[in-house]
Amino acid sequence: MRWTASRRPPPALLAAGGLAGLLVLVPIGWTGWLATGVGAEDAAALLFRPLVGELLLNTLALIAATALVTGMVATATAWCVERTDLPGPRVWSALAVVPLAVPAFMSSFAWVSLSPAFQDFGGALLVVSASYFPLVYLPVAAALRSMDPALEETARGLGLGAWRCFFRVVLPQLRPALLGGVLLVALNTLTEFGAFALLRFRTFTTEIFAIYRTSYDGSEAALFGMVLVLLCLLCLALEARVRGTARYARVARGAPRRGTLLPLGRLKLPVLAGFVVLALVTVGVPIGMILYWLTQQSSAATTAAGASLSAVTQATWATLQLGLGGAVLTMLLALPLGFLAVRYDGRLIAGLERTAYLAQGLPGIVVALSMVSLTITLFRPLYQTSVLLMLVYAVLFLPLALVGVRSAFGQVSRGLDEASRIAGLGWFATFCRVLLPLAGPGVAAAAALVFVSVVTELTATLLMAPIGTRTLAVQVWANTSTLAFAAAAPYAALMMLLSMLAAWVLARSSGVR
């Protein structure tokens, strides 16, 4: 008899999972409550005015352009890497992932410090496209790799040229991966704050911050926050639909093997040059500019405020504390939920899991503003503490942790914990002594991913860091927004180092060479 399907989940576990779900719903609920403070007439006047239209247009135009650029570049590069005889495919596919460790606001620091001319639509497009292009590249490359080349070979054999084969056979199969990736890009562009603020490009999210700064009352920012949340949830719902429905049925699975590689021939050099340019834009400029400004410490550029050693050490320490604390707290919430989702069934659990994933659509600025306001009114002991900030990180990065935890648990055979239960261990002992050790590397990878995300998080940290605490990200922000690029460089370099280190742990523990 299978105990998992029939056994009801232990109440303690359910409570722990419920807590995680609740934590995600609290900021949405409180923002909604605050927004109702505006009053219907004022709300209508605030929402239906030309400025909102302009911002919406600004934001949507940027999203459309970014989606187009990342979609095309990612598909073209993934296809070249996976399907042609491009030299050094391993190097290129590794380089394509690096931007994930460089937060968008740091690339905008790099570009803005290179030239202020990037402070417009073109600059914003460049920076977010370069930062988010891996989000499309990774799923598309994975889809290409798992595609049965027999289909393409048949098409070619029936007389289709390389181009027509791509558009009529390959592209339709890529559609779910491509659309899913592009929607993730859209979601990130919608909630991005730091990069656009530094680029002086106004979107819905930066406007929420502007409203918050110039208002003596938080309800107006909450109203706009609710609109942003709705837009994000729309993206999320679309993405779920694209992922869920688009299947291309085949009778047999076929063998996903590496097909014959298309020779690039005379195009080899231009294509290689294109890849070099791409690497320069996505990786070279951000890292290069940080290194450049590091060497400029003594020049006139630092007069506004040099970075003292003690300030750098303090910021690093604060970042480490928040990063590790945030990662631990996030994992504590994700583990019970992941365990429930993998080992128990039921509508309640499915609902809880879906609720946790909702957090993907919660912009940092909305969560931060609502938690500040909530604790100031109802939970004063938590107000302005690092614990509260870690809780906000936990909300923001719960989906990330949950994906990792789920897949790690999913790889452990159910038979093993059934055996453990039969041997008389309770669910908690089974969890601690069987599941956790076996899923260890995967769980560690998820924690490392959360750590990277916390270290590079800006918006919530900026609004919620306890009095006197300044993290690396906050220091990069404060200095860059006042044009003190050289002063920002040591903080930026350390932040990059920390997140690369964690990425390395991640790569090691998930078995990537």
Add this chain to the structure above:
Amino acid sequence: MPLTPIRRIALGLTALGVAISLGGISEMPANAWAADAPALTLYAAQHEQVIDMLAEAFTKQTGIKVLAHQGEGPDIANQLIQEGKTSPADVYFTENSPELMLLDEKKLFAPVNPATLGAVPRQDSGPSGNWVGVLARENVLAFNPALIKETALPASLLDLAAPAWKGKLAIAPSDGDFLPLVSAVLVEKGHDATLAWLKGLKANAAVFDDDEGVVAAVDRGAAATGIINSYYWARLLTEQGAEKTHAQIYHFGHGDVGALVNISGAAVLASSKHKEAAQQFLAFLVAAPTQAMLAKSDVDFEYPLAPGVAANPQMKPFAELQPPAISLSKLGDDRAAAKLLREAGLI
């Protein structure tokens, strides 16, 4: 079961994380409330580098640690209102007087020591004596000589709303420094004219998040002119050097509203638990050596209010400015201005 290297790392990291975060938690309130070393909690809407410099010098002088919480004037003011009597703040230090007027109306301040008030001209501090003026900043028009001749610049700030200026202007309505300017126009011209002026600006101007953005846009030629505090131009000049800086500044004259001088001031919170240290900090802010340090720093580009202290040499001498005759109490708080900005669709 043997621990693989990865597991060891993961375990170690987890243990370290728990230890550190617990450490962080237990250390937190101790920092703020330890009886033996009273730390001063400063809510600051001034530039971070200025605050850092001041805090460091103050700690060196008195041994009192300063914990700073940073933000924009109105949002910190709103935070103080929400926190009310239980606010952890001891001192509020901001760039513009209207926020101070507002909090004073809400009875959140304690009276400033008379000696501190006496260190600066009386008209530059709060009429109630509950906050003290520390520094002054001048509103100017930044312009790019490659795009517009100085002789073509308008006599008054109000002219910039005329259709002739369409596409030639940059503004930052969500910067805390813009609100007092709107309040000043409101004092001089009244509600309807101010709204019409703002709507004119809206039609003419490219909008940026802050004054730094405006002056950078003028400098690179993306806008011919921009309304800023002279602070940001001097900052840009210092950062880039004179040979690389294209933007220049134009001073409105003859008491035009555009030449408004904003007062940056500070107050002790009535709820402060460290009033003595807080008063000490205010006295430190207006003391001549502190003001001279700021003026010489090339970090802060404001006019010292203490008599006899010379301003940064990059700036036009204070005595030569021709600001409008609007008293601080007439300028009032910014709430009406904030509302007008929304009505005009600028925020």
